[in-house]
Amino acid sequence: MVGSFIPKNKKEALDLKAKYTELIPYSGGTDLMVENRKNPSYLFLGKLNELKGIKKTDGKIEIGAETTFTEALESPIIPQMMKDALILIAAPAIRNTGTFAGNIGNGSAKADSALIEYGLDAVITVESVRGERNIPIEDFYLGRKHIDLNEDEIITKITIPDIHPDFYSYEKVGGRKALAISRIAFLGILEMESDKIKSISVSFGAVSEKIIRYKDVEKMLIGLTKEEAKAKKDEFVKAYEDRMQLTEGRVSADYRKKVTIKLLKEFLKNGGI
């Protein structure tokens, strides 16, 4: 046990993480403190201004890793679909301290902000004294509670595109309205270009070891008109039905399968497909 540290700036944080790789990055603490570890050594990052804040640059939105959910909800820059997910995270006291880095740092497929990041092809920036790496979120998640983060690295930034889709649908299925861990979460995003589908993004959270998104299946509908897509709808839905291997958890895999497919169909229908 090396003890805990409160670095004064990012450079000091990276130096400490390089020197003492066993330091546990502490962001908001809302997940970490529940673990109740014995004699932990924390690296307190939550107050580092260099890792906080939201800015728009060049068609992209950069979210400092230590930004809290409340700060994001108050920001005019954060897209509504992200806010839809954030407002359903836990309760006010937890949103006041919970951060973007913390939500993805534990590698859970139930992380509500991570689902939106998957759907938007977010890029996760991690840094160490050796430099910076920018990792597409689908590569950042390696497996259950397993992320692509080396022992001397910390998460510093999340970048999402500043898009304004024609239609999106976000749904969280939980046991109650507040303080609910997602049992199933869904995000569908539809972007049109004149009368053709420019992109379609379908992501499922909390149903498997990792968030599910099948880009090859999405390709089936890209470039089609909505009428043409309608004709392929059954085939499209079946591709998900066949491929998704959902995990048993707080709810059964069978329930998860039924609800995920229903949410997918609703999204397509409401999006005009």
Place this chain on the structure above:
Amino acid sequence: MEKIKFKLNGKDEIFEGDLSSRLLDVLRDDFRLTGVKCGCKEGECGACAVLIDKKLVNSCMVAMGAIDGSEIISIEGFKETERFKVLDRAFAELSAVQCGFCTPGMVLAAEALLSENPHPTEEEVRIGISGNLCRCTGYNAIVNAILKASKEGNGLW
């Protein structure tokens, strides 16, 4: 060991213990602020809520190293304010307190809400206290008390 400085109920304090110590335990055991209740220790009940830099936070989910330079208000500090008096009266008049275990957290959740939104709707009040569990009242009395305080404390928030 690093020292941390913070303000607790208006007074400057220094903490020299283990930075991974839980704020809840330090408030209760070191400062004897036992109005801060320990319910679940996992952020589910809100009984340990305090205000950190004016925001509602569950003190069970905060390590001491995270509050360096912060200002903490517990129910003991908030009790000295005019706002508390209005909430206290409304909670008493509408029987929003039964066993009382959730009350310190509820009152601070109400304060956090009214500070940002002095005239909330019923729905906004329910969202404001959505992280605070009460097993006695069924919540309606608490919601009504907060709405009453919002009306009667006009100008305080």
